[in-house]
Amino acid sequence: MQSLSRKPACAQSQRRGIGAVGRRAVVIRAQAAPSAPSSSSSAGVESISGVRAEVVEAIAKARHNCLTATNLPLPNRRQGKVRDTYDLGDTVVIVTTDRQSAFDRLLAAVPFKGAVLNQTAAWWLDATRHIVPSALLSTPDPNVAVMKKCAVFPVEFVCRGFMTGSTDTSLWTHYKAGARNYCGNAFPDGMRKNDRLAKNVITPTTKAEDHDVPISPAEIVAQGLMTQQEWDTVSAAALRIFEFGQQEAAKRGLLLVDTKYEFGKDSDGNIRIIDEVHTPDSSRYWLADTYEARHAAGQEPQNIDKEFLRLWFRERCDPYKDAVLPEAPAELVCELSKRYVYLYEKITGQPFAVPDLGVPVNDRILANLRKAGICK
Numbered sequence: 001m002q003s004l005s006r007k008p009a010c011a012q013s014q015r016r017g018i019g020a021v022g023r024r025a026v027v028i029r030a031q032a033a034p035s036a037p038s039s040s041s042s043a044g045v046e047s048i049s050g051v052r053a054e055v056v057e058a059i060a061k062a063r064h065n066c067l068t069a070t071n072l073p074l075p076n077r078r079q080g081k082v083r084d085t086y087d088l089g090d091t092v093v094i095v096t097t098d099r100q101s102a103f104d105r106l107l108a109a110v111p112f113k114g115a116v117l118n119q120t121a122a123w124w125l126d127a128t129r130h131i132v133p134s135a136l137l138s139t140p141d142p143n144v145a146v147m148k149k150c151a152v153f154p155v156e157f158v159c160r161g162f163m164t165g166s167t168d169t170s171l172w173t174h175y176k177a178g179a180r181n182y183c184g185n186a187f188p189d190g191m192r193k194n195d196r197l198a199k200n201v202i203t204p205t206t207k208a209e210d211h212d213v214p215i216s217p218a219e220i221v222a223q224g225l226m227t228q229q230e231w232d233t234v235s236a237a238a239l240r241i242f243e244f245g246q247q248e249a250a251k252r253g254l255l256l257v258d259t260k261y262e263f264g265k266d267s268d269g270n271i272r273i274i275d276e277v278h279t280p281d282s283s284r285y286w287l288a289d290t291y292e293a294r295h296a297a298g299q300e301p302q303n304i305d306k307e308f309l310r311l312w313f314r315e316r317c318d319p320y321k322d323a324v325l326p327e328a329p330a331e332l333v334c335e336l337s338k339r340y341v342y343l344y345e346k347i348t349g350q351p352f353a354v355p356d357l358g359v360p361v362n363d364r365i366l367a368n369l370r371k372a373g374i375c376k
C-alpha cells in the first residue's frame with residue numbers, strides 16, 4: 001500500500017494519497033494546487049486523501065473562522081494551550097479550541113481541530129472504560145466535554161513504543177545526544193531513529209506551567225507528586241490503555257507510536273483518566289503496512305500526525321527561542337485539518353459531521369450549553 005507520498009523538493013504536479021476511510025487505501029493522483037507555495041513543498045508535506053470533498057471544501061472555507069478563544073458566561077475560565085476550561089465546582093466544562101500548539105506555544109489555528117479532538121477523545125474514553133474509568137460525563141457540543149472535576153496528578157504519562165521524536169522531551173532527541181537511560185528506562189546502544197522498542201515504556205514528564213520536564217518514577221515519588229501506590233496503579237493503567245490503543249490502531253492499519261495521558265482523582269478518591277486520549281494531538285500515528293520496508297530503507301515512516309508542521313517550524317526558526325514565528329502556510333494548515341478528520345473517521349468509523357459554517361462556533365456552543373442546562 002502506498003498511501004502517502006512525500007512531495008519532492010520542487011513543486012510537482014502529482015500527489016498520492018490515502019484512499020477512502022474504512023476501505024483499503026488506494027493510490028490516487030491529484031493536481032497539486034497551482035498556488036501551493038514552494039516553501040511548503042520544500043518542507044516535503046505529505047498529502048492525505050480519502051477525506052470527502054465536502055469536508056475538504058469546508059476546511060478551506062473555515063480557515064479564517066477557527067475557534068481560537070471562548071468567553072462563555074461560566075465561572076473560573078482558565079486558558080490552556082488548546083483547551084479553555086471553566087470550573088463549575090463539581091464539574092469542569094472543557095472547550096477544545098482549534099489552537100495548534102507545539103514547542104509550548106501557539107503555531108496556528110486549524111479548522112475543525114477542536115471538534116475532531118474532542119470527539120476522538122470521547123470515543124477513546126468510552127472505549128477504554130473497561131481499563132480505567134474516565135472523568136467524562138457528556139459532550140453537549142462537538143467542541144465541549146463536561147467532566148467530573150478531578151485533582152490532577154502533576155505528571156504527564158507519556159507512553160512510547162518507538163524510538164522517535166523531535167522535541168526537547170522526545171526519546172530520540174535524548175538518545176541521539178548520548179542518553180541511554182531516560183526517565184528510569186534503559187535503552188541499548190546501536191538503536192536507530194524510529195526503531196520499535198523491545199517493549200512499551202513510560203517516560204513521564206512533570207506537568208509544568210510552561211514547559212514539560214522529563215522525570216523518573218523514583219523522582220515523582222521522592223518529590224511527593226504521587227505516592228508509590230498511585231504511581232504503580234496509574235502507570236499500569238496507562239500501559240494497558242496504550243496497549244489497547246495499539247491493538248485498536250492495528251485493526252485500522254495504524255501504528256500508535258506514542259501518546260500521553262493525564263490522570264486525576266475525583267472527590268471520592270477514585271483515579272480517573274481525564275483530558276484527551278489517543279487524539280492526533282496527544283499521539284503519533286504511523287501507517288502500519290509501509291513501516292517495515294521504509295524503515296529498513298532508511299526512510300521516515302508515513303505518518304498522520306502533526307510532526308510535519310513541527311518540522312516545518314524547526315527547519316525555519318528556533319521555535320523554542322524566537323520571539324516571532326513565521327506564519328504556517330495555508331496548505332499545511334489545511335493538510336493538518338484533513339489528517340485530523342481522516343484519523344477521527346478511521347478510528348471511530350463515523351463520518352465527521354461538518355458544522356454549519358453559517359453559525360459562528362461560539363454562538364453554537366453557547367446555544368448547546370443552554371440546551372443542556374449548563375449556561376443560562
Ligand SMILES: Nc1ncnc2c1ncn2[C@@H]1O[C@H](COP(=O)(O)OP(=O)(O)O)[C@@H](O)[C@H]1O
Binds near residue numbers: 080084094
Ligand atoms: N476532569 C478534569 N478535572 C480537572 N482538570 C482537568 C480535567 N480534564 C482536563 N483538565 C485540565 O484541563 C486543562 C485542559 O487544557 P489544555 O489546553 O489541554 O491544557 P494544557 O495546556 O495543560 O495541555 C489541563 O490543564 C487539564 O489538566
Ligand SMILES: [Mg+2]
Binds near residue numbers: 080082275
Ligand atoms: Mg493538554
